[in-house]
Amino acid sequence: MSDKLILFTHPRSRGRIARRMLEELGVDYEARVLEYGTHKEELLKYNPMGKFPTLLHGETVVTEAAAIITYLADAFCEKGLAPDVGSKERGTYYRWLYFASGPMEAAIIDKVLGVNIDAEKKAFVGYGCYDDVVATLDKKLSADEYVLGDRFSAADVYVGSSVHFGLQFKTLPELPSFERYAKQIFSREAFIRSEAIDDRLLGIK
Ligand SMILES: N[C@@H](CCC(=O)N[C@@H](CS)C(=O)NCC(=O)O)C(=O)O
Numbered sequence: 001m002s003d004k005l006i007l008f009t010h011p012r013s014r015g016r017i018a019r020r021m022l023e024e025l026g027v028d029y030e031a032r033v034l035e036y037g038t039h040k041e042e043l044l045k046y047n048p049m050g051k052f053p054t055l056l057h058g059e060t061v062v063t064e065a066a067a068i069i070t071y072l073a074d075a076f077c078e079k080g081l082a083p084d085v086g087s088k089e090r091g092t093y094y095r096w097l098y099f100a101s102g103p104m105e106a107a108i109i110d111k112v113l114g115v116n117i118d119a120e121k122k123a124f125v126g127y128g129c130y131d132d133v134v135a136t137l138d139k140k141l142s143a144d145e146y147v148l149g150d151r152f153s154a155a156d157v158y159v160g161s162s163v164h165f166g167l168q169f170k171t172l173p174e175l176p177s178f179e180r181y182a183k184q185i186f187s188r189e190a191f192i193r194s195e196a197i198d199d200r201l202l203g204i205k
Contacts, residue, residue, distance in 0.1 A: 005029035011198035018053035066101035073154035103127035141177035160185030
């Protein structure tokens with residue numbers, strides 16, 4: 001089995017999150033940049049959802065940006081971006097990766113779509129309500145520099161990308177904790193490099 005890494009992506013997509021992780025790891029990969037709408041044949045072979053990002057690692061197909069981040073951190077564990085399996089830190093790491101890719105993503109998309117949750121439905125809805133999601137994240141990022149406290153990890157690639165996206169598209173409020181965190185994550189060398197690659201592909205200087 002070949003261990004080649006191939007990333008199906010578009011520079012205006014969540015594929016950017018996967019590229020940030022690959023750049024952070026400093027591993028070799030091939031980016032297959034496809035257009036929206038015309039990517040179906042090649043991509044659908046691997047991902048019936050036809051979504052970016054989709055990662056191939058040899059014969060293994062990984063979809064969903066958060067799963068790609070988590071998979072890569074473990075596949076290249078020598079790079080030190082994931083806490084040890086079974087450690088207490090691993091619990092914190094999973095917690096915020098799943099929080100950002102589950103409740104937080106759903107709350108933000110519902111807000112964008114204008115879906116309002118009645119107060120009495122809050123207990124039934126996985127993310128409760130948008131305000132609770134924002135307050136929970138604010139509490140975390142006001143208390144801790146990174147997801148794991150003082151140590152950067154792969155969870156910050158995903159959570160940092162989500163917060164940055166929320167600030168950029170105004171789907172998250174400009175809270176000092178969010179701005180401090182996004183600025184810190186996006187000033188990393190690998191992030192600057194990754195953004196430059198995707199911006200170039202979009203024709204942004
Ligand atoms: N759950 C997926 C969502 C991926 C997704 O929705 N990607 C969008 C771009 S951000 C996409 O590929 N859209 C193209 C299409 O649906 O045809 C993830 O987290 O990776």
